[in-house]
Amino acid sequence: MTDLALRVLGRVESPLASRADAPRQGDEGAPDAWVVFDESVRAALADLAAGDEIILVSWFDRADRDVLTVYPRGDRTRPPTGVFSTRSPDRPNPLGLHRVTVLAVDGLRLLVNNLEALDNTPIVDVKPVLGDVADR
Amino acid sequence: MTDLALRVLGRVESPLASRADAPRQGDEGAPDAWVVFDESVRAALADLAAGDEIILVSWFDRADRDVLTVYPRGDRTRPPTGVFSTRSPDRPNPLGLHRVTVLAVDGLRLLVNNLEALDNTPIVDVKPVLGDVADR
Numbered sequence: 564m565t566d567l568a569l570r571v572l573g574r575v576e577s578p579l580a581s582r583a584d585a586p587r588q589g590d591e592g593a594p595d596a597w598v599v600f601d602e603s604v605r606a607a608l609a610d611l612a613a614g615d616e617i618i619l620v621s622w623f624d625r626a627d628r629d630v631l632t633v634y635p636r637g638d639r640t641r642p643p644t645g646v647f648s649t650r651s652p653d654r655p656n657p658l659g660l661h662r663v664t665v666l667a668v669d670g671l672r673l674l675v676n677n678l679e680a681l682d683n684t685p686i687v688d689v690k691p692v693l694g695d696v697a698d699r
Numbered sequence: 700m701t702d703l704a705l706r707v708l709g710r711v712e713s714p715l716a717s718r719a720d721a722p723r724q725g726d727e728g729a730p731d732a733w734v735v736f737d738e739s740v741r742a743a744l745a746d747l748a749a750g751d752e753i754i755l756v757s758w759f760d761r762a763d764r765d766v767l768t769v770y771p772r773g774d775r776t777r778p779p780t781g782v783f784s785t786r787s788p789d790r791p792n793p794l795g796l797h798r799v800t801v802l803a804v805d806g807l808r809l810l811v812n813n814l815e816a817l818d819n820t821p822i823v824d825v826k827p828v829l830g831d832v833a834d835r
Contacts, residue, residue: 567704567758567760570703570792606768607768607781607782620794631740631743644746645744645746654743654824655739655743658794658824688794689783693724693786
């Protein structure tokens with residue numbers, strides 16, 4: 564099938580340099596990190612503010628896209644599992660979902676907490692966490 | 700910046716044919732729908748089962764990628780808002796996140812509930828909803 568063209572809209576600036584440094588999930592000890600966006604999406608960012616809960620969508624650019632099954636959490640005593648049942652970064656489209664809180668906004672830069680993505684990881688979308696239907 | 704190549708891994712089969720038919724979110728009256736996957740990802744799907752709560756990642760192929768601000772929920776009495784603070788399908792990378800429950804699995808086909816994506820929408824990833832850290 565035809566590929567879709569995903570645009571890189573921003574990049575992570577993080578002290579996490581390699582997969583060996585990264586926790587398995589953001590709520591397992593990941594650091595604060597900056598996300599630096601491209602000038603072309605300034606208007607899309609304009610309403611984000613400190614305190615907002617958002618989902619950052621990343622592209623795990625150091626992942627292996629040919630992997631279809633993994634040992635969950637690298638534990639070889641567990642059975643190999645299809646990647647659609649895991650959050651492994653190794654998967655056909657290495658998209659990551661990161662639920663974080665915005666700590667600060669500085670122009671095209673957002674400081675967020677609990678981000679387990681590595682330094683320089685592309686960011687491809689930002690979405691609000693949805694609350695109750697009545698508040699949308 | 701360079702684009703990333705996202706592979707189409709499956710397609711939605713839904714009674715929703717156009718944006719006028721679709722609810723704004725899956726929990727606002729969206730129908731059950733099938734997702735039909737490509738043979739190449741059979742092993743990635745192998746551990747999904749009825750009852751699983753998953754996040755389908757879609758590509759809103761009928762969206763307008765040049766839109767950076769919208770009136771939330773189409774309400775022009777509300778101020779225009781940057782799309783990163785909304786779930787509008789119109790956005791630079793028109794990715795959709797759909798939290799659904801698997802109702803049935805039939806080979807490469809998954810039946811899910813509450814899917815507001817239109818018929819033939821590409822699916823680009825599937826992830827489990829994460830529970831407590833101790834259960835991962």
